[in-house]
Amino acid sequence: MISTGSGERDETVSFDDEELILVDEEDRELGFLNKAKCHEGSGVLHRAFSLFVFNADGELLLQQRAKGKRLWSLYWSNSCCSHPRRGEPMEEAVHRRLWQEVGIEAEFDYLYKFHYQAQYDSS
Structure with missing residues (x-):
């Protein structure tokens, strides 16, 4: 477990199926895609x-x-x-x-x- 600094406990730090925020060149939200897919190949632009x-x-x-x-x-x-x-x-x-x-x-x-x-x- 990881402490969040506020006294709470958070078991999840990072995981491959966590949804990342897809963005365009101006950082406008376009949708969501899991982290593993965002980082495959040349990648997908995300925040x-x-x-x-x-x-x-x-x-x-x-x-x-x-x-x-x-x-x-x-x-x-x-x-x-x-x-x-x-x-x-x-x-x-x-x-x-x-x-x-x-x-x-x-x-x-x-x-x-x-x-x-x-x-x-x-x-």
Whole structure:
């Protein structure tokens, strides 16, 4: 189980059949598709976020992705990244996953939106 930071317990962190929010080039919602299908091949455009956490000395927190991750396992990555759930406000999703991934609560500043695409090739 994972603590959500609010004292509640949340057993589900991430799962392949979780619905991700499909978006167009302007980040307008188009529908939903499960995470596994969104990440197949060259991928399907969907809403996600990427966090970079810095301490007071300006040092960046990086994490090595877990060996069991389906994509990019054992790669070094940003502080936290994930997807908001269907109906979940982005700010809530960011706080939820930051707590689940690295066990910290933090204030954050929104910087900008960007379009990102990377194809994972496990071979």
